[in-house]
Amino acid sequence: VSPxxxxxxxGAPLSDLDRAAIARAVADRRQAxxxxxxxRQGDRPHAMHGVLSGIACRYKTLPEGERQIVxxxxxxxxxxxxxxxxxxxDHSIATIGACEIALVPRHAIDRLxxxxxxxxxxxxxxxxxxxxxxxEWLLSMGQRSAIQRMAHLFCELRLRMKLVGLxxxxxxxxxxxxxxxxxxxxxxxxxxxxxxxxxRGADLxxxxxxxxxxxxxxxxxxxxxxxPAYLHLESRQLA
Amino acid sequence: VSPxxxxxxxGAPLSDLDRAAIARAVADRRQAxxxxxxxRQGDRPHAMHGVLSGIACRYKTLPEGERQIVxxxxxxxxxxxxxxxxxxxDHSIATIGACEIALVPRHAIDRLxxxxxxxxxxxxxxxxxxxxxxxEWLLSMGQRSAIQRMAHLFCELRLRMKLVGLxxxxxxxxxxxxxxxxxxxxxxxxxxxxxxxxxRGADLxxxxxxxxxxxxxxxxxxxxxxxPAYLHLESRQLA
DNA sequence: CGTTTGATTGACACGAGTCAACACCAGTGG
DNA sequence: CCACTGGTGTTGACTCGTGTCAATCAAACG
Numbered sequence: 001v002s003p004x005x006x007x008x009x010x011g012a013p014l015s016d017l018d019r020a021a022i023a024r025a026v027a028d029r030r031q032a033x034x035x036x037x038x039x040r041q042g043d044r045p046h047a048m049h050g051v052l053s054g055i056a057c058r059y060k061t062l063p064e065g066e067r068q069i070v071x072x073x074x075x076x077x078x079x080x081x082x083x084x085x086x087x088x089x090d091h092s093i094a095t096i097g098a099c100e101i102a103l104v105p106r107h108a109i110d111r112l113x114x115x116x117x118x119x120x121x122x123x124x125x126x127x128x129x130x131x132x133x134x135x136e137w138l139l140s141m142g143q144r145s146a147i148q149r150m151a152h153l154f155c156e157l158r159l160r161m162k163l164v165g166l167x168x169x170x171x172x173x174x175x176x177x178x179x180x181x182x183x184x185x186x187x188x189x190x191x192x193x194x195x196x197x198x199x200r201g202a203d204l205x206x207x208x209x210x211x212x213x214x215x216x217x218x219x220x221x222x223x224x225x226x227x228p229a230y231l232h233l234e235s236r237q238l239a
Numbered sequence: 240v241s242p243x244x245x246x247x248x249x250g251a252p253l254s255d256l257d258r259a260a261i262a263r264a265v266a267d268r269r270q271a272x273x274x275x276x277x278x279r280q281g282d283r284p285h286a287m288h289g290v291l292s293g294i295a296c297r298y299k300t301l302p303e304g305e306r307q308i309v310x311x312x313x314x315x316x317x318x319x320x321x322x323x324x325x326x327x328x329d330h331s332i333a334t335i336g337a338c339e340i341a342l343v344p345r346h347a348i349d350r351l352x353x354x355x356x357x358x359x360x361x362x363x364x365x366x367x368x369x370x371x372x373x374x375e376w377l378l379s380m381g382q383r384s385a386i387q388r389m390a391h392l393f394c395e396l397r398l399r400m401k402l403v404g405l406x407x408x409x410x411x412x413x414x415x416x417x418x419x420x421x422x423x424x425x426x427x428x429x430x431x432x433x434x435x436x437x438x439r440g441a442d443l444x445x446x447x448x449x450x451x452x453x454x455x456x457x458x459x460x461x462x463x464x465x466x467p468a469y470l471h472l473e474s475r476q477l478a
Numbered sequence: 479c480g481t482t483t484g485a486t487t488g489a490c491a492c493g494a495g496t497c498a499a500c501a502c503c504a505g506t507g508g
Numbered sequence: 509c510c511a512c513t514g515g516t517g518t519t520g521a522c523t524c525g526t527g528t529c530a531a532t533c534a535a536a537c538g
Contacts, residue, residue, distance in 0.1 A: 042468075060378045062464055068381040070374040085363055090371050090469040124324055132329050134373045135309040139299045141380040142307040142425025146526075177484060186381025188527050193486060225301055229281075230329040385494070416516065427495050432518065434494095 002026060003164040004050045004102065007076030010163060010233065011125030012118045022119060025112050026050055026102035032095045034175075039080065039093040047103045049079040054099030055175055059183065060091045069184040071134065072096075074157065076164040081109075081127050097175030097210070125232070132230045141186055144225070146195045149185045151224035154205060158214055159228055174212035241265060242403040243289045243341065246315030249402060249472065250364030251357045261358060264351050265289055265341035271334045273414075278319065278332040286342045288318040293338030294414055298422065299330045308423040310373065311335075313396065315403040320348075320366050336414030336449070364471075371469045380425055383464070385434045388424045390463035393444060397453055398467055413451035 005022050008014065014022075029052065032038065038056065039045050049056075051073045058071035058079075070091060073079055079093050084106065095101075104112075113120040133156070140149045157174070161167035176184070182192035199205050204220050206213040214220055244261050247253065253261075268291065271277065277295065278284050288295075290312045297310035297318075309330060312318055318332050323345065334340075343351075352359040372395070379388045396413070400406035415423070421431035438444050443459050445452040453459055 058374070060374060062378070062382055064464075066382040068378040070377045082363070082367055085360065086367050086371070086471050087473070088468075088471075090471070091374060121324070124321070128321055128325050131370050131373065132325070134370065134377065135297070135299060135330060138309045138373065138377050138380060139301070139307040141377060143301055143305040178486095179484075189484090190486085190528080191526055194526095197486085225303075229327075232325050232327075232329070234326070418516080428516095429496080429518090430494055436518085 002102075003052060003076035003166070004078070006164045007126065008119065008122040011122035011129075014118050014122065018116050018118050021112055021116050025104050025108045026052075028103045028105075030101055030103060032099045032101050034095060034097045037092055037094045038101065039089055041090060041092045042088050044088055045080055045083050047105045048081065048083075048109055049093070050102040050104065051075050051077050051079070052100040052102055055096045055173070056093060056099055056101075057096055057180075057184075058091050058093050067183045068186060069180065070137075071130065072157070072184065074160050074164070075166060077130075078123065078126065081123055096180060097173075129230075129232050132232065136230045146185065146187055146191060147198055148224050149187075150181075150192070150195050150199060151204070151220050152226050153184065154199075154212065154214060155217070155221050155224050155226040155228075156231070157212075158217060159231060159233065163233065169213070170215075170217055171211060171213040173210060174207060175210045241341075242291060242315035242405070243317070245403045246365065247358065247361040250361035250368075253357050253361065257355050257357050260351055260355050264343050264347045265291075267342045267344075269340055269342060271338045271340050273334060273336045276331055276333045277340065278328055280329060280331045281327050283327055284319060284322050286344050287320065287322075287348055288332070289341040289343065290314050290316050290318070291339040291341055294335045294412070295332060295338055295340075296335055296419075296423075297330050297332050306422045307425060308419065309376070310369065311396070311423065313399050313403070314405060316369075317362065317365065320362055335419060336412075368469075368471050371471065375469045385424065385426055385430060386437055387463050388426075389420075389431070389434050389438060390443070390459050391465050392423065393438075393451065393453060394456070394460050394463050394465040394467075395470070396451075397456060398470055398472065402472065408452070409454075409456055410450060410452040412449060413446060414449045 002023065004026055005014070005019055008022065038049055041060075053075050056073040056079065057069045058073075059067055059069045061067045080089070083089055113123070140152050144152060157172065158167055158170055161172040166172055178192050178196065179189045181196075182189040185192060187195065196207065200207070204215055204223070206215065220226070241262065243265055244253070244258055247261065277288055280299070292314050295312040295318065296308045297312075298306055298308045300306045319328070322328055352362070379391050383391060396411065397406055397409060400411040405411055417431050417435065418428045421428040424431060426434065435446065439446070443454055443462070445454065459465070
């Protein structure tokens with residue numbers, strides 16, 4: 001099954017008809033290379049993007065070039081459910097590694113939403129979870145130490161990947177370079193490197209060949225003071 | 240006019256009928272004292288809150304008690320347009336100083352939205368602006384220095400207050416204590432104090448008796464690297 | 479092969495946190 | 509009227525987490 005459907009099913013129960021309609025809407029796909037901008041700040045996007053494989057990110061930059069990644073999209077996530085309301089976009093969206101992207105034209109979204117209320121509700125749920133995640137990241141950034149932030153991110157990604165069936169054995173693809181990881185966490189890349197080594201040294205994780213393995217999820221969650229409530233999973237797919 | 244109507248008008252043009260419907264929906268008011276929790280993490284709120292006067296905040300806390308304020312609501316802002324989709328709430332909402340709060344029962348929201356599409360669109364616009372603001376705060380937290388963060392916050396509040404007509408002469412109510420300000424910015428209260436004094440020393444602002452005056456908005460914006468694009472104001476009410 | 483990109487390490491600097499003391503109120507109650 | 513209080517703001521001294529700069533190393537790649 002498409003991860004997009006899997007993800008939406010977490011937000012609302014879907015009928016076979018709903019699922020079929022989603023499948024039709026996301027039939028148009030394209031491959032995107034690594035580090036490719038999908039949407040640039042100021043654009044007026046005409047289609048919605050959904051991530052089928054790989055990881056994409058939202059980011060904002062400052063005049064001097066400092067970059068902050070303000071969101072990660074894993075398979076199953078939509079990038080821009082609602083941009084047409086705001087006219088222009090206030091941030092950019094780019095792939096991290098290579099990605100497969102579903103393109104949903106505006107009229108297809110509109111039809112999907114108006115004809116399938118459950119799907120509309122599920123997409124609404126997903127965007128509220130995104131917003132809650134943003135708040136949790138802000139909490140992290142403001143109050144957690146570097147190592148806690150990093151641990152917290154890994155805990156979050158573990159659950160999000162698990163949700164779409166991509167985290168067997170607490171191991172999943174993690175295509176971010178350390179520089180990108182530091183842009184997510186608001187650290188310098190040097191410090192990100194040292195923090196990563198601390199986590200490795202404590203035998204909590206292994207990161208090799210763009211695969212991240214979490215050895216002891218419970219210990220990592222305790223270190224991070226991770227509480228999954230903000231993901232609103234309701235135990236539908238946890239473990 | 241109610242600040243709630245003023246704010247919504249920025250998101251979509253409203254007819255007299257729309258305005259009257261909003262006015263009816265927000266007719267039920269209550270006074271809230273300072274530092275009063277309106278919604279607690281885990282609650283299932285049954286009514287929507289709108290701020291009529293004063294300032295309220297969203298916040299999250301860590302087990303050890305560290306608090307991060309993840310949003311400020313000024314007059315005209317709704318606190319929880321959409322909570323019913325998610326069941327429980329993942330953060331708390333509290334007043335800062337004394338506030339006047341409009342309470343809108345669930346059924347009134349539903350009716351407002353279904354019978355007045357322009358209002359629905361405006362509320363949607365408002366919640367997308369909230370989300371964009373969250374992203375900007377995350378950028379601030381990750382990449383801007385303490386003094387830039389503080390300057391940026393003041394620039395943002397100036398525009399948001401102006402939007403609802405509450406920032407004559409670039410001066411507006413600012414009821415936050417320094418401790419609360421530090422919870423917004425992710426600083427210690429000592430450092431917040433010193434940063435504030437730096438801004439005062441540079442003759443950029445005056446903060447006295449819970450009133451904030453911005454002497455030189457342009458200079459403050461330059462210091463903060465403030466770009467108002469994320470507020471999506473479209474020059475409807477700027478100056 | 480050289481070239482490039484990403485990871486790693488060390489030395490050092492600096493922004494921000496911590497702790498503790500003190501000042502300045504606005505209430506409050508004796 | 510005046511001590512006493514508790515909350516808030518202010519200051520200094522010191523610590524420590526993170527950033528910066530620069531060199532080196534490893535792996536990928538044309």
